[in-house]
Amino acid sequence: MKFISSAGDYNVEQPGRLLMRAARIAPDLKWQMLGTIVVTFLATIVRLLGPLVVKGGIDNGIALGDKSAILTSAAVFMALLVVQYGAGAISQWSVALVGERYLVRLRSAVFAQMLKLDMGFFSRSKSGVLVSRMTSDVESLQEFASDGAVMALTNLLSVVGVAFALALVDWQMASAVFAVVAVLVAVSVVFQRQARRAYDQVRERIGRVLASLQEGITGVRVVQAFTQESAQASTFGRVNEKYFDANMAAARAISWYFPVVAFLRTVALVAALAIGARRVLDGTMTLGTLVAFLLYLDWFFQPIINLSNVYNLLQSALAALSKLFQLMDEPVVIADRPGAFDIPENAAGVVELVDVSFSYVPDVSVLTDISLKVDAGERVAIVGETGSGKSTIAKLIMRFYDPDSGLVLLDDVDLVNVTARSRADMLALVPQDGFLFAGTLRSNLRYADPTATDEAIWNVLRAMGIDDWVRSLPDGFETEVRERGGRFSAGERQLVALARAFLADPTVIVLDEATSNLDPETEIQVEGALRVLLAGRTSIVIAHRIRSAERADRVVMIDAGQVIAQGTHTELIESSHRYRELVEVWQRGTQ
Ligand SMILES: Nc1ncnc2c1ncn2[C@@H]1O[C@H](COP(=O)(O)OP(=O)(O)O)[C@@H](O)[C@H]1O
Ligand SMILES: [Mg+2]
Incomplete structure (x- = not known):
């Protein structure tokens, strides 16, 4: 069911345009946003320094039997942790602040627009669908603002940072890992397509569930008067079943993807260990380097998996945005025309x-x-x-x-x-x-x-x-x-x-x-x-x-x-x- 008449020229395929327009709703949040990115960037950099300190501790301390080097490394590592958690907390908090502030603006803008729409719009649309615009669509933006944005930012920075770090520590081992990651990315793309289709359906069907619910509640007296409770309930049951099917399709996609990811992670670990162990025995690599590499490796996969989750959140946020923008683009028929004027107060009233x-x-x-x-x-x-x-x-x-x-x-x-x-x-x-x-x-x-x-x-x-x-x-x-x-x-x-x-x-x-x-x-x-x-x-x-x-x-x-x-x-x-x-x-x- 297409409830909006105007051909929306914003769609999910043009995330750039969507985001540009989204930014225009609250231009004053720009600096807070920039601050958030800087803090998050700092937190990530500090985190990336950790394994290098561990490497120093192992190679200069443990391997050479130098106790003070071990202690220094431990102290530096602790200090880094404190800074990292501090910056992480600030980053989390400020992302939430910017996101929630933005949503307040957006909700007000959408609500104000709804009140200005002509009655024709309301007779064309089910109020349940409108309520779902305000609840489930705004909610998916909410989800993105509170979880997605932080994850996107930290994980993106982590993936890029860790990739650099891996290549820096040992580029040969890094190449082996990147090969496995290429497979992971391909698998993730397939998964995303599947999951997105499923989630689109979930979203569309929740709209119907809400519409049916709303109809039942507002019409409850009529339903009871005509003793149509069971008929109404069975209509709702059908909508509800379809909602279930859509959710299950999403669950199926998730249930094959994550085991495959876990398997690939093990493959990368085994490859790195095999190459690294040989090099350490050859004496062409220090033990500290191997440990640092393995630590980085573990930080590599999780962000990629997280990013694919974020991608989901981002897709639904973009879909929600495009629907909200279509609503905001509905012509406001009863709005004052340019040049509209007041009737004199002493008008006769013909x-x-x-x-x-x-x-x-x-x-x-x-x-x-x-x-x-x-x-x-x-x-x-x-x-x-x-x-x-x-x-x-x-x-x-x-x-x-x-x-x-x-x-x-x-x-x-x-x-x-x-x-x-x-x-x-x-x-x-x-x-x-x-x-x-x-x-x-x-x-x-x-x-x-x-x-x-x-x-x-x-x-x-x-x-x-x-x-x-x-x-x-x-x-x-x-x-x-x-x-x-x-x-x-x-x-x-x-x-x-x-x-x-x-x-x-x-x-x-x-x-x-x-x-x-x-x-x-x-x-x-x-x-x-x-x-x-x-x-x-x-x-x-x-x-x-x-x-x-x-x-x-x-x-x-x-x-x-x-x-x-x-x-x-x-x-x-x-x-x-x-x-x-x-x-x-x-x-x-x-x-
Ligand atoms: N929002 C609407 N959408 C579509 N048709 C409508 C709507 N409101 C009224 N109508 C139709 O317009 C006709 C005139 O309705 P209305 O002006 O309410 O009649 P009255 O007040 O004389 O009973 C009726 O056929 C009615 O079904
Ligand atoms: Mg009437």
Whole structure:
């Protein structure tokens, strides 16, 4: 499944470009990075000096029976160890610091981008896949930052350093070792290919597991209501099995590679011992040199194996980076255009749709050449069957989407030329399901206008007749609403969402069946409050009850994305049989 529409021009095959771009996210970390490399380099150099000191101790001390030379060598060796561990610790710590700082930036950048994407992006992508962008992709970068980067740096320096040291100590023996290493490298390349394919699958399938999990959790009420637990579980089971298969493929690759590596290591050791022992007996090599060589040899293989692990981490980090960059390259449709301006605060609030056509998915037209004008201060009810396009009109007025053709105007200004800030000041939408954020009731009420005073809030609550309800809550204003407002009923959430919208004091307000979850008694009470709260504002009320239609200055009836009738409630009862049918359905519903 390809969830991102733009052809990402960053891919794993171009690690250079990827890394360059990655560096641009946090250019200020450059010096810390350089410092880290220097410290790591020092730690490696110091470590490489160790076997040379041992060689001196053996050749000058043990072989010649010079006790003081042995002691000197031992002391120098100890000192080197202390420096090496000190530098190693600093290196480890600073790599982690740079890596984690970088990830903080990256996560913020990705999250900020997600919040700016147009709604179309979210309807194209599963939220589980998006969550996996933020979790598993960022996590593989995390893994690389915390382990991979240190390993890459130290091991790369070790391999190069040890290769030099080996050649320096004895180039003939070194040639034999390098021959074995050539085989090791070839084997490692084969292993990497296999492992990478497996890990790509693991990553892709974990995304599906997460998506399936997310769907099950968010839809759990529906699942239970239709007693589909076992069907849902078996869908999950299939995804889960595939994830297992991918992991096993990775395990297979690992299980042949490491024994082969161990074997090659023994071959190199045996070769070095065979050559070295003969040379020591010949007297063409000192015992100290042989020991130093063997010590270096042991430091040669492990870094190569480590590097091949790092290569894995690096590959998944690069893959993750390229996916994150694709996400960041998604066009931000609702972003302010260059030259976007603010609407004057005293704007009248005339809303107009001119020949608007819109489709969520290509070729499935939802609105067709619809034109509709709502005058300043007018209260218009939009009615129509479910799926006729009412909520879509509301979303276009809020500019959650741009129309495919036609214009959405606010006081004769095309909405695409208005800044988001100014739109948010002018327009408010109360959707069917009032969404509350984790936090207190007060913070939720003040969401649109953080400067709202308690007095202003109480005024709105009183106008809506819900001040007593708020006072009756255990902590009143400070009551925690919990994630998604879980502790309130749907109706209570709608009341809070309505109050929140009125507090923002918008010029234009769109209510999308915003009282549908209220019980009839509360609804009558809120309907009364709306008369006060909507006064002087342009209001577009998507209606689901006869009362809302009766109270409107004008009723606009939508069918299949087109206006089929408009006029006052009384006029439409007279003139439109479709409207009469709808009203009958409503009346039956409320009985
Ligand atoms: N995010 C979306 N992606 C694809 N199709 C959608 C989306 N939202 C709504 N639709 C479709 O658009 C049509 C109009 O939906 P909507 O405006 O919500 O209708 P109403 O509010 O009148 O019930 C419906 O056929 C619906 O299935
Ligand atoms: Mg709707």
